[in-house]
Structure formats: structure tokens, C-alpha cells
Amino acid sequence: MARRKLGVIGGSGLYAVDGLTEAAWHRVETPWGAPSDDLFCGLLDELEMVFLPRHGRGHVHSPSDVPYRANIDALKRLGVTDVISVSACGSFREEMKPGDFVIVDQFIDRTIARDKSFFGAGCVAHVSMAHPVCGTLGSVCATAAQAAGVTVHEGGTYLAMEGPQFSTLAESVMYRDQWGCSVIGMTNMPEAKLAREAELCYASVAMVTDYDCWHPDHDAVEVADILRVLTANAEAARAMITELPTLLGPEHAPCPQGCGTALEYALITAPDARDPEVLKKLDAVAGRVLSGPSD
Template sequence: MKLVKATSPDELRSMGITPRIGVIGGSGLYDPGILGDAVEVQMHTPYGFPSDNLIVGRLAGSWVAFLPRHGRGHKYPPHKIPYKANAWALRAVGVSSVIAVSAVGSLRQDYAPGDFVVPDQFVDMTKAREYTFFDGPRVCHPQIGVEPFNEEIRRLLVEAAAKYNKVHDGGCYVCIEGPRFSTKAESRIWRDVYACDIIGMTLVPEINLIREMGMCYGLLALVTDYDIWVPHQPVTADAVERMSAEKLDLAKKVLVDVIPRIPDSLGEKCSREMANACI
């Protein structure tokens, strides 16, 4: 794979490379292995370096940009991921729609380990992250609550995932600060009081920042465990990694199915949704 040190997005575009679709890989997905003519792009952003170099390549005739959320080798824990740099880098190279892949815990008996979930809502319980690009001087209030996950991408993910695995259409993702897992008391609260369906540590502020940049966002979540609310089944990092590895090839098949079906025009819709955010 060729390493391209792109000092600006214009340099990448001068090579005829303008990816419209971005993929953010979660635990275990550090190299998509589905892209042809791939180049590795080293970028610097106003917010520092992204989690890793972008891998940009072709899939079904279109350029796609891939970024491993935790970096190759899983060097960034959830609360230290450079979320702003990641979002900025993807938008800067031309990405308008993002598909993310994440490992999650289940808060429901019927959302079993090994299942896919395509969530439609989220609850933010993080505490100490940089949540927005809108730090001033203009005052902005982005509205993403009605449809935080793009519905067209959600539909494509559900249809594709159903070909390869059991998938649940919809669900509420509660995002916690980490890096520790929940206590049993907390797990019961997320499940019984907040009525959430899955739990993870990386959705926020990733989804906020991607949407603020005017990009669409969809998530393919893999259930790796039952969190800690199920007696005698404590969640461990090792269990998460094992399940992620087991289902990795299926997640890649879903990506190969969905990416060519996302229209370029979809990104324009998501960009317009941010047009009236600022006062």
C-alpha cells in the first residue's frame, strides 16, 4: 500500500481521489481489506492527527475513506480518541456520508451476543469529552435529535445485515464515559430507567461531530456481551475482542453490500440540515 503524505485535501484531490463515503472501524476492524487501489493518507488537521492514517481505496468504482477509530493496534481508549480530528479529516477529503462499526453490550435479553443492531436513537452519559465544533464566536444549536442516524443509511444497513446475520432494526444506544465497564447498579439504570437497548463508549461525540460537519451517519453495532445485568456473565475486554473477531467478516460483507448503494446526493440532505444551526 502506498503512503501519501497529503499536506492538504487539495493535494489528494489533485490525484483524482475524492471519497464520498467514509467508514469508521471499531474494535477489531483496523484495516477494511475490501478496498482496491488503496493508498494510505497521512493527514494533519487543526485538531491534531486523526486516530490513524486514512486508507483510501476503490469499492465498486467509488472512492472510499476508511479510518480505524482506535488506531491500528487499538492505541486509543474511548475517552482519548481524537474525535474532532477524525471528523475533520473525513470531511476535508470529501466524505459526505459515514458508516461506523462498533462493538456494544446488550441491555435486552433478545439482543443476543453475535447479533447486529442498527440503532435509531441514543442517550449521552459521557462526562469529559469535547462535544462540538461550535465553540464560538457564533452561537449554534444543532438539531440532530429527530433523526440522529440517517434513515436511508439505516434502511440499507438493516437490509444488508439481514442477509448474513440476525439483525435488530432500531434501538437506543447509551454512551458511557469509560474506560471502565458499568457497575451492576448503573447497568440496571440504563436498562430499567432509561429504557436503552445497547451500551457502548464511542458513539458520543463521534456522531455529534460528524453531523455538525454536515455528514450523514449510520451505525452497524455488533453485540458482544450482555453488559453486567445478566447474573454470572460479567463483560470482559477479552470477550469483546473474541466476538468482534468472530463476526468481522460478516461486518465487512455488510459494508461491501451497502457502500455502493449510498447515493452521492444523500450527503447534500444532511449538509442542509445543519444550515440553520447558527444564530
């Protein structure tokens, strides 16, 4: 059984985690450029952890500019087995209130200006995104958040918008009433797709900051209000993270959902037709299948 190493990607408001020992910031080079920031590596109790602030310390990357491929590659390169994405979101559901956490289990991707795959010309691959998150890891996150005193909703569809502007009223109503979405955010796509391509267990913890603009009593999203909730949510997220070592344990068993073998039959390009320069860039995310007997 493999040793578990947990990666946490912190969203708006969460730029650091507390309680890590033997901890230090490490710069990681990737074939896809520099990650959002250096990665903070250490031990939380006995669990190895790597923390990456998605927007960088000081919030220097907008949602469209986040180097998603470099971030996931860097985590994989450091030996991460599980990734928990923590991000701010707006709510389309009355019962999903500001301050609540939603354990997302589906996505609708409306982003249009981002590189969404490690694969392409020279090495084509198609992974399944029917069930885009790891249910096992998501359940652990729900338990950890509840233990931290957070109101948690298990299951919900996350609408990923391009941003950085917030929704129009027409969009907000459509996403809620016609598309049946639960929450809206700007960063979980293509992050979840790339994590699947890298054969990582991935769970999304969406922290509600507001009701978007569909709600008759919240008809405009005010940044000042969001920032107040963000601060409280960040503290709750840190409390959730401290619960994870006991719940996860130090060993990483094979994922029952198959996250760790997502590329098993995904590579379409014949071995003798694959571009060697492309393969060099895939050494971390796809090394298991590129060096295996399936070639």
C-alpha cells in the same frame, strides 16, 4: 447530483477493510490535531471509500482519548458524504444477542470528558439532534448486514458511557430497566454530534459482544469472551461492507432527512462578530454555510 464517497469508522476489532483497489494510507492534517490514524482511501467496486480505525491500528486510543473532532474533520476534508460507524457494544436486551448487529436510531450521552462540538466562543451554532442518525443510510446498513448473514435489529437506543471501565451492576440495571436503553458503548458520542455539525449522513452499526452485567447468566463482562466475539463480528462487518457499493450506488442524492443542510440555520453568531481564527478552523466542516449567501 454529487459523487458519493463513503467513510467507514471501524471500532474495536475492525482495524482494516479488504477488497479496496487503488488503495493507500493517507495522512490528513486538521485544525483539531491528528486523527486517530492515517486514513485508508480506495475504491470498493466503483464506490469511493475512506476507512479510519477509530482507535488506531494496534488499538492505541482509549474511548476518552479518541480525537473525535479531528476524525470527522479529516473525513469531511477528504470529501466524504456518508459515514458508517461500526462499533462494539453490550446488549441490554435478551433478543439482542452477542454476534447480532443493532442499527442504532437514538442515543443517550453520558460522556463527560470529551470535546463535543466544532463550535463555541467566536462562532456559536446549535444543530438539531432529535433524530441523530440518517435513517436512509441506516436502512442500507441493515440490508447489507442481512445480506451478509447477520441477525440485524433495526432501531435501538445506544447509551454512550465514558469508560474505559465497564458498568456497575446498578448502572446496568438502571440503563436497561429505567431508561429503556438497548445497547451500551463508549464511542458513538460525540461522534454522531460532530458528524451532524459537519453535515454528514451518519449511521451507527453497533455489534453486540456481550450482555453487559445485568444478565443473571452474564454477571460480569470478561474481556477474553468479548475478544472472541469481536473477531467474529469484525469478519461479519467486513462482509457487510462488501455489500454496500451495490446498495448505495456511486451518486449521493440530497438527504431526505436534511443531514446535508444541518447548519443551514444553526449559526447564531452574527457574521460581523465571528472570530476569523475560529472560522479558519471551520473551513472543512462548515465551509458551505460560511461561504454562502447566508453570511
